[in-house]
Amino acid sequence: MFSLKKYKILTYVLLALVIVISFSLTNLLLNLIISGKVSAWVIVYIIINLLLNFAMFFIVFRFIQLQTEKESTIQELIEKFKVSKEVFEKKEEIIEEKELNIDDLIHKIIPQSPQSFTLNKFSDNILANIAKVSELVQGLVYVKSKENGEFKPTGKYAYYSSEPPKSFFEGDTITGQVAKNKKILNINNVPENYFTVISGLGKGSPKNLLILPILEKEDTIAVIEMATFKAFDKEYEKMFGKLAALLGKIIVKLK
Numbered sequence: 570m571f572s573l574k575k576y577k578i579l580t581y582v583l584l585a586l587v588i589v590i591s592f593s594l595t596n597l598l599l600n601l602i603i604s605g606k607v608s609a610w611v612i613v614y615i616i617i618n619l620l621l622n623f624a625m626f627f628i629v630f631r632f633i634q635l636q637t638e639k640e641s642t643i644q645e646l647i648e649k650f651k652v653s654k655e656v657f658e659k660k661e662e663i664i665e666e667k668e669l670n671i672d673d674l675i676h677k678i679i680p681q682s683p684q685s686f687t688l689n690k691f692s693d694n695i696l697a698n699i700a701k702v703s704e705l706v707q708g709l710v711y712v713k714s715k716e717n718g719e720f721k722p723t724g725k726y727a728y729y730s731s732e733p734p735k736s737f738f739e740g741d742t743i744t745g746q747v748a749k750n751k752k753i754l755n756i757n758n759v760p761e762n763y764f765t766v767i768s769g770l771g772k773g774s775p776k777n778l779l780i781l782p783i784l785e786k787e788d789t790i791a792v793i794e795m796a797t798f799k800a801f802d803k804e805y806e807k808m809f810g811k812l813a814a815l816l817g818k819i820i821v822k823l824k
Contacts, residue, residue, distance in 0.1 A: 677702050678702060693725065695710065708794060709794045712820060719737070720739070720748060721736045722734040739789065743756075743780065744792055748792050755777075757776070757800040758800075759778055775797055779794075781795070781812075783813050791817070
């Protein structure tokens with residue numbers, strides 16, 4: 570493929586050739602006219618040649634112009650691609666930074682020397698610390714009783730209901746189903762009327778709810794309900810998954 574510079578050089582060479590040939594034909598025509606040896610057909614022939622030369626130059630020039638425009642467009646697209654690639658790479662770096670920050674968030678959530686806390690104080694502290702690193706506006710912690718397997722509330726954050734949160738057994742209500750299924754449930758845009766059925770947080774809570782099971786040796790020993798006005802994204806789900814594994818080891822010692 571010719572470069573833009575080579576196309577320009579070729580254009581100048583052709584222009585020079587057309588000028589030389591046209592000058593030669595014109596000079597020949599003048600000499601013939603002066604000598605009186607020229608016929609009408611010769612004049613017509615020379616004029617046609619001149620026109621053909623200029624037409625050839627115009628065609629070649631237009632072709633080269635189109636090629637240079639094409640090359641310029643391709644170069645522009647390449648530059649745009651480079652910019653898009655840089656933006657994409659920056660976005661990937663931001664995502665990687667988020668992933669790297671998960672450990673920092675967990676470090677901020679779990680208090681130092683957790684063994685010095687009571688179970689209730691530890692539960693309250695966990696919710697308060699989650700609120701500091703996220704948009705949590707309400708939260709409850711339930712811990713499974715050793716006696717009968719009932720999940721009882723041990724921690725609250727911004728809980729203003731007139732009725733205390735109700736205990737439940739594994740499989741009861743949506744929260745009990747999460748305890749049974751042992752998987753995080755992230756519910757978005759929940760109608761207000763459904764909160765009394767889905768969650769212990771009560772009617773009037775924010776529309777987004779994340780229910781986190783806390784496991785120890787494949788047994789659900791606690792569940793955390795977290796309500797927000799803005800839904801938790803996938804990065805927070807990853808963070809809560811790692812957090813749950815650590816909380817399981819701590820809560821089993823505090824029970």
